[in-house]
Amino acid sequence: MSSSVSPLAPKNVPDMPVIAGIRLATAEAGIRYKNRTDVLLAVMDKGTAVAGVFTKSKCPSAPVEWCRAKLKGGGSSKKGLARALVVNSGNANAFTGKTGRASTALTAKIAAKAVGCSEGEIFLASTGVIGEPLDATKFDGVLGRLAEAAEPGDYLTAAKAIMTTDTFPKVATATVKLGKARVTINGMAKGAGMIAPDMATMLSFIFTDAPIAPAALQALLKAGVEDTFNAVTIDGDTSTSDTLLAFATGAAAEHGAPKISRASDPRLKAFVKAFNQVLANLSEQVARDGEGARKLVEITVEGAKTKASARKIAMSIANSPLVKTAIAGEDANWGRVVMAVGKAGEPADRDKLSISFNGIRVARSGARDPDYDEAQVSEAMKAPEIAIKVSLGLGKGRDRVLTCDLTKEYVAINGDYRS
Amino acid sequence: MSSSVSPLAPKNVPDMPVIAGIRLATAEAGIRYKNRTDVLLAVMDKGTAVAGVFTKSKCPSAPVEWCRAKLKGGGSSKKGLARALVVNSGNANAFTGKTGRASTALTAKIAAKAVGCSEGEIFLASTGVIGEPLDATKFDGVLGRLAEAAEPGDYLTAAKAIMTTDTFPKVATATVKLGKARVTINGMAKGAGMIAPDMATMLSFIFTDAPIAPAALQALLKAGVEDTFNAVTIDGDTSTSDTLLAFATGAAAEHGAPKISRASDPRLKAFVKAFNQVLANLSEQVARDGEGARKLVEITVEGAKTKASARKIAMSIANSPLVKTAIAGEDANWGRVVMAVGKAGEPADRDKLSISFNGIRVARSGARDPDYDEAQVSEAMKAPEIAIKVSLGLGKGRDRVLTCDLTKEYVAINGDYRS
Numbered sequence: 070m071s072s073s074v075s076p077l078a079p080k081n082v083p084d085m086p087v088i089a090g091i092r093l094a095t096a097e098a099g100i101r102y103k104n105r106t107d108v109l110l111a112v113m114d115k116g117t118a119v120a121g122v123f124t125k126s127k128c129p130s131a132p133v134e135w136c137r138a139k140l141k142g143g144g145s146s147k148k149g150l151a152r153a154l155v156v157n158s159g160n161a162n163a164f165t166g167k168t169g170r171a172s173t174a175l176t177a178k179i180a181a182k183a184v185g186c187s188e189g190e191i192f193l194a195s196t197g198v199i200g201e202p203l204d205a206t207k208f209d210g211v212l213g214r215l216a217e218a219a220e221p222g223d224y225l226t227a228a229k230a231i232m233t234t235d236t237f238p239k240v241a242t243a244t245v246k247l248g249k250a251r252v253t254i255n256g257m258a259k260g261a262g263m264i265a266p267d268m269a270t271m272l273s274f275i276f277t278d279a280p281i282a283p284a285a286l287q288a289l290l291k292a293g294v295e296d297t298f299n300a301v302t303i304d305g306d307t308s309t310s311d312t313l314l315a316f317a318t319g320a321a322a323e324h325g326a327p328k329i330s331r332a333s334d335p336r337l338k339a340f341v342k343a344f345n346q347v348l349a350n351l352s353e354q355v356a357r358d359g360e361g362a363r364k365l366v367e368i369t370v371e372g373a374k375t376k377a378s379a380r381k382i383a384m385s386i387a388n389s390p391l392v393k394t395a396i397a398g399e400d401a402n403w404g405r406v407v408m409a410v411g412k413a414g415e416p417a418d419r420d421k422l423s424i425s426f427n428g429i430r431v432a433r434s435g436a437r438d439p440d441y442d443e444a445q446v447s448e449a450m451k452a453p454e455i456a457i458k459v460s461l462g463l464g465k466g467r468d469r470v471l472t473c474d475l476t477k478e479y480v481a482i483n484g485d486y487r488s
Numbered sequence: 489m490s491s492s493v494s495p496l497a498p499k500n501v502p503d504m505p506v507i508a509g510i511r512l513a514t515a516e517a518g519i520r521y522k523n524r525t526d527v528l529l530a531v532m533d534k535g536t537a538v539a540g541v542f543t544k545s546k547c548p549s550a551p552v553e554w555c556r557a558k559l560k561g562g563g564s565s566k567k568g569l570a571r572a573l574v575v576n577s578g579n580a581n582a583f584t585g586k587t588g589r590a591s592t593a594l595t596a597k598i599a600a601k602a603v604g605c606s607e608g609e610i611f612l613a614s615t616g617v618i619g620e621p622l623d624a625t626k627f628d629g630v631l632g633r634l635a636e637a638a639e640p641g642d643y644l645t646a647a648k649a650i651m652t653t654d655t656f657p658k659v660a661t662a663t664v665k666l667g668k669a670r671v672t673i674n675g676m677a678k679g680a681g682m683i684a685p686d687m688a689t690m691l692s693f694i695f696t697d698a699p700i701a702p703a704a705l706q707a708l709l710k711a712g713v714e715d716t717f718n719a720v721t722i723d724g725d726t727s728t729s730d731t732l733l734a735f736a737t738g739a740a741a742e743h744g745a746p747k748i749s750r751a752s753d754p755r756l757k758a759f760v761k762a763f764n765q766v767l768a769n770l771s772e773q774v775a776r777d778g779e780g781a782r783k784l785v786e787i788t789v790e791g792a793k794t795k796a797s798a799r800k801i802a803m804s805i806a807n808s809p810l811v812k813t814a815i816a817g818e819d820a821n822w823g824r825v826v827m828a829v830g831k832a833g834e835p836a837d838r839d840k841l842s843i844s845f846n847g848i849r850v851a852r853s854g855a856r857d858p859d860y861d862e863a864q865v866s867e868a869m870k871a872p873e874i875a876i877k878v879s880l881g882l883g884k885g886r887d888r889v890l891t892c893d894l895t896k897e898y899v900a901i902n903g904d905y906r907s
């Protein structure tokens with residue numbers, strides 16, 4: 070783990086308000102780390118709705134499989150309802166075969182007993198080393214104590230317990246009106262390098278007191294990730310364990326928040342905006358904490374045939390090692406951007422391309438911009454935040470993704486021995 | 489450019505025989521480099537067949553567009569026939585707009601005059617910086633002198649003239665029977681880091697005296713690249729200028745080689761094998777000279793649903809920064825291989841996966857192989873050549889790709905300023 074905080078870390082950490090119906094507690098279970106917390110238990114009041122989106126990996130971790138099954142109403146679960154979330158860091162319980170499945174089942178059993186609910190109402194996430202069996206007996210006792218100790222919470226402390234190679238804890242909050250009541254949305258996430266020395270996974274958890282039914286919450290979450298978490302890439306590598314869960318306790322109904330059953334409910338408008346801002350804030354923090362990152366890079370592609378085409382081109386640029394190393398070298402290397410546009414396989418006309426770095430146009434109409442001043446661009450490239458804009462001149466498709474630069478530190482962090 | 493030769497360079501450079509009908513010459517035209525050759529002229533006898541395959545980039549360089557047009561019989565070209573090849577290093581003439589097209593036209597005009605043929609029989613390739621206008625007037629005079637000086641060849645000297653960040657020249661040769669005659673196949677290539685500090689492009693040129701008609705040569709080339717050049721990746725970035733051209737003078741017909749008009753001609757069997765070996769040899773050398781490479785990595789995927797599926801999974805592994813940095817760190821990190829299998833999006837069953845590094849199985853049936861010895865694997869990972877084998881257990885699809893590791897040197901080479 071890195072000892073120094075990313076230079077791109079947010080300057081201010083928000084005060085995280087309490088959310089009625091959610092209690093948190095953390096502990097040192099000694100999963101892998103010493104002298105730090107590595108287990109988070111979140112206990113929810115009865116009737117809390119849950120929604121989730123997960124890695125698209127064809128080889129997902131055991132906890133991802135567990136959560137997917139429970140969301141579908143498998144086993145003893147009450148479909149779409151949750152009573153507890155157990156997260157551990159240090160071991161991802163991924164690629165652990167039958168042992169992994171047994172481990173999730175045992176963890177859920179221990180948690181259900183501790184909280185007093187069915188196993189199907191327990192949601193799980195694990196992050197850390199891949200391929201090592203996770204000894205769930207370590208949770209025995211620990212979860213019982215946590216359930217008793219859980220308090221309406223310290224979200225920052227919770228966010229610290231789920232870190233692996235993250236250099237800072239990631240939290241975000243928003244308060245917004247739903248009907249005439251104020252509701253709160255809290256979120257936490259861990260990144261960071263997408264995958265660190267064997268540490269896999271982006272995890273994020275959102276909590277709200279808004280009374281939103283499971284199906285509506287699921288629809289909100291699915292729509293919300295598209296331009297937030299799904300628009301962030303560190304190295305193009307997809308974890309086996311990526312998990313984003315949202316929990317809605319509904320406690321705000323007591324002071325007048327309307328019960329929402331459909332995501333399209335017009336009363337939800339401000340809430341959706343705030344919800345998406347929390348997702349955007351957290352996902353940007355993940356990019357800011359990319360392994361070895363020294364630059365936050367925003368790539369905007371406009372003038373594409375469609376938004377999907379713009380996304381694909383933006384991702385091709387964001388994942389290009391040559392573009393990323395150039396930015397690390399503070400080089401406005403638009404030739405590599407052209408290369409990445411070209412390899413995306415999407416409609417593009419070389420001779421209509423324009424490219425700018427931090428607002429300075431360096432290429433237009435398929436050639437170097439005759440007016441651009443290399444010294445001015447070089448100066449602009451020293452900034453910690455770099456905005457690359459590509460105009461294709463073909464249509465109205467537009468999209469934006471976030472990434473970071475590729476530095477020697479990334480290679481050093483990921484090239485170390487596991488042991 | 490790197491001053492030290494890749495530790496993965498072949499120990500022996502083959503003696504390159506003369507090929508009847510091909511004459512070569514090189515010069516210092518001062519395109520970008522000082523005190524080194526940067527122009528190659530290959531002059532072919534009348535009636536030489538030509539075939540080519542090119543980058544799939546949607547933003548190809550001007551020379552790629554030129555060659556594609558001439559192969560199709562555009563302009564003054566005699567379809568499928570070539571009289572000369574002009575290659576320059578130092579400037580890729582890519583993303584240079586109209587100026588770039590004018591530059592290729594002028595180069596071809598100068599070359600046609602020098603050789604005494606039509607412009608349509610001139611083939612061009614450029615490699616080097618992207619986005620800088622290529623001053624083709626520099627070829628004036630130079631190409632005339634080269635056409636006079638051209639001799640039946642020093643292929644190694646020719647291969648040196650087309651290098652950019654390559655740390656060694658790449659040549660290969662094979663001699664094989666076609667009918668009762670012996671025919672020769674010579675090839676050269678340049679890589680190396682796919683793209684270096686602004687130096688783009690993989691270029692390769694194959695020469696043979698076999699009498700093979702253009703359409704047959706094109707079919708051979710297209711089939712041949714599939715498991716050779718198209719199965720090599722350094723960083724997943726695709727140059728705007730990748731060019732592979734094959735020239736068949738037909739001179740061997742004079743001593744009895746049969747004229748071949750169809751690629752499926754059974755008399756071509758041994759030739760096809762030798763031809764593909766030359767392609768395989770050259771493409772492997774490109775991988776061995778990947779920027780900053782310290783390990784040659786062969787990735788074999790078997791038991792996939794189809795060969796195409798195996799290729800996609802193998803490429804996902806080969807392009808994963810996390811797999812590549814792990815190999816640089818001599819870490820048999822099979823968890824990252826699982827991750828890369830999972831993200832490929834192809835059919836895979838986690839619980840049937842087996843993975844080995846240099847013959848040592850580290851994972852089987854979706855979990856760590858209980859029998860594997862970490863010390864033994866760690867020792868094996870110190871080798872300069874690493875073979876990763878993934879067995880999916882789903883079908884009979886099998887494929888193999890070559891790549892190299894991702895080192896701090898790659899980041900250093902590509903993170904430098906352009907100037």
